[in-house]
Amino acid sequence: MAETSEQYIERLASYIEGKDPLVIQRQTAANLARLIAGLSAQQLTFRPTDEKWSIVEILAHLGEDELATSWRYRQMIEHDGCSLSGFDQDFWARLGTYAVWDAGEALELFQLLRSANLRMLASLSPEQWEHSGEHTERGRLTVADLARHMAAHDINHIQQIERLLPARQTDAMAQGERGRASLGEKASPQPMCLTVHETVELLRRTPVVLRELILALPAHAVAYHPGPGKWCIKEVVGHLTEEDKRDFVGRIEMMLDQAEPQLGLNDQDAVAQQRQDCDKDMRELLDEFVAVRQASARFVEQLSTADLERTGVHPKIGLIRVRELLHEWLYHDLNHAKQVEGNTQHLLWNQLGNMKAFYAV
Numbered sequence: 434m435a436e437t438s439e440q441y442i443e444r445l446a447s448y449i450e451g452k453d454p455l456v457i458q459r460q461t462a463a464n465l466a467r468l469i470a471g472l473s474a475q476q477l478t479f480r481p482t483d484e485k486w487s488i489v490e491i492l493a494h495l496g497e498d499e500l501a502t503s504w505r506y507r508q509m510i511e512h513d514g515c516s517l518s519g520f521d522q523d524f525w526a527r528l529g530t531y532a533v534w535d536a537g538e539a540l541e542l543f544q545l546l547r548s549a550n551l552r553m554l555a556s557l558s559p560e561q562w563e564h565s566g567e568h569t570e571r572g573r574l575t576v577a578d579l580a581r582h583m584a585a586h587d588i589n590h591i592q593q594i595e596r597l598l599p600a601r602q603t604d605a606m607a608q609g610e611r612g613r614a615s616l617g618e619k620a621s622p623q624p625m626c627l628t629v630h631e632t633v634e635l636l637r638r639t640p641v642v643l644r645e646l647i648l649a650l651p652a653h654a655v656a657y658h659p660g661p662g663k664w665c666i667k668e669v670v671g672h673l674t675e676e677d678k679r680d681f682v683g684r685i686e687m688m689l690d691q692a693e694p695q696l697g698l699n700d701q702d703a704v705a706q707q708r709q710d711c712d713k714d715m716r717e718l719l720d721e722f723v724a725v726r727q728a729s730a731r732f733v734e735q736l737s738t739a740d741l742e743r744t745g746v747h748p749k750i751g752l753i754r755v756r757e758l759l760h761e762w763l764y765h766d767l768n769h770a771k772q773v774e775g776n777t778q779h780l781l782w783n784q785l786g787n788m789k790a791f792y793a794v
Contacts, residue, residue: 442571445585454584456751458551461587462544463750465492468594469536477536481597486526488597489539491590493531494522496542502583503550509566509576510557517566517574554580629741632759633730639766640723643670643773647715650777655715659779664705666776667718669769671710672701674722677729679704681762685732685755688745693752696745733759 449457469477469488477489486494501520508515526532531539557576565575574582627635647655647666655666664672679699687694710718741756778792785792 445582445589448585448588449581452584454581455551455554457584457587458547458580459749460751461591462540462547464591465495465540465543465594468591468598469540472536472598476598478532479597486593487532488594489534489536490526490531491594491597492536492539492543493529493534494526495587495590496539496546497525497529498522498586499543499546499550499583502579503546505566505579506550506553506576509564509574509579510561513564515566517568519568519570627760627763629733629736629759632763633733635763636726636733636766637730639673639770640719640726643770644719644723646773647719652715654777654780656711657776657780659776663776664772665711666773667710667713667715668705668708669772669776670715670718670722671708671713672705673766673769674718674725675699675701675704675708676765677722677725681758682729682732684745685736685743685758688743688755688758689740691745694745696747696753698748 469492472488478487480487480490505517508517554576562577563575565573565578568574647670650666658665676699684696687696736755741754741759743755744752747753782789782792
């Protein structure tokens, strides 16, 4: 028997009872990214039945629902007591052709809108939290009510995605931290997919690979910005250097020295602005990265098995372990290696002529 509207609202409310909805909302984008990492196009677009959405359709829905919620929050704050219209989510899915969306683009849309909404909510006065609107289906809603609903809505769709994951991934993901709503919950230890030795070897190779690629480029290419606010290759290398010191070695040192320390956030754009890497010599930037990375590799080599299970609390995503941070370090390296390649491709794009039909940047 189909779930009634009242049953749906009651079920979602049970997901967040006694929990901070903003903490849950801050974790969702990262949880979604981890859930879909490594999935094939076939897995992302698989529909269990004709009536059920695929993973990519769920991600597109989350993005567009966050868009609708952005408008509702702001209407209620500006016009207390306003009318709030509902929408047919299945119609929106057909209208927006969710089935052919790119999963990464859908997640990026959600993440950008969610970040904007969280910044706005953080600035509200107690009085503004109680501003309300009259929803055509759910009656009177305050801003606080809507924030709680969106946190529960996140959990609902995370669970829906977990049910669609390949069987080999479901157990590990469902039991891990990915779908957890509370900062206080700890995951059971899981084996590293790479040993410490293998991790160190990969960490050491990143500056070698980047040096070979980057030094083949002319000066104007390494200083090229693919768009407003986008880093050039010089800034990417400077960022990798700073991340070693601040967000990787720096955080691991805190986690080894203290019991579950609160890990601060690093304003990457502010650090990049302070460094002024655009004005520096490319070889000097690479030499700096190599020196810092060599020290980082020596640091990681000394980590014990017990050290790998030390924990800290990230202000946005909650509890993290040293072993998870090591894997993220490698992932982060690969991400920025792709950025270096992407900047170069962007520079080449207008020279491809009719060959553009074979590629996309």
